[in-house]
Amino acid sequence: MPELNANMFLMVxxxxxxxxxxxxxxLGGGFLMIPLLLFMGYExxxxxxxxxxxxxxxxLSALIAHKKLANVDYTAGILLGLGGIAGAQxxxxxxxxxxxxxxxxxxALVLLGLAAYLxxxx
Numbered sequence: 001m002p003e004l005n006a007n008m009f010l011m012v013x014x015x016x017x018x019x020x021x022x023x024x025x026x027l028g029g030g031f032l033m034i035p036l037l038l039f040m041g042y043e044x045x046x047x048x049x050x051x052x053x054x055x056x057x058x059x060l061s062a063l064i065a066h067k068k069l070a071n072v073d074y075t076a077g078i079l080l081g082l083g084g085i086a087g088a089q090x091x092x093x094x095x096x097x098x099x100x101x102x103x104x105x106x107x108a109l110v111l112l113g114l115a116a117y118l119x120x121x122x
Contacts (some may be wrong), residue, residue, distance in 0.1 A: 017032070019058045023065060029054070030052070033047075033050075033054055034047050035107075044098065044103035044104070045095055
């Protein structure tokens with residue numbers, strides 16, 4: 001077992017917070033996980049891939065909890081997921097052509113755009 005250090009503790013603690021936020025908002029948690037990993041020195045591509053593994057685990061847990069509460073539309077979820085498969089393959093390949101510095105700027109713009117949309121939407 002690897003030696004426990006502050007980064008490992010921080011990741012577990014942040015995982016708990018992201019899990020709460022993801023299952024509450026449905027946003028997946030990547031919008032929180034990516035900045036943490038970038039702050040910790042990960043390159044953009046590794047941060048994105050690592051985030052997806054964490055979000056996969058968190059999403060399974062959230063799905064189980066929401067299933068118990070009857071909050072799942074299986075048809076819509078499967079259809080969105082099928083479309084997401086193609087998009088995920090394209091996005092994973094696209095991020096390979098973007099530097100970490102450019103990625104940070106693009107990611108920030110996406111977050112600002114989403115924030116503005118949610119803030120000003122009536």
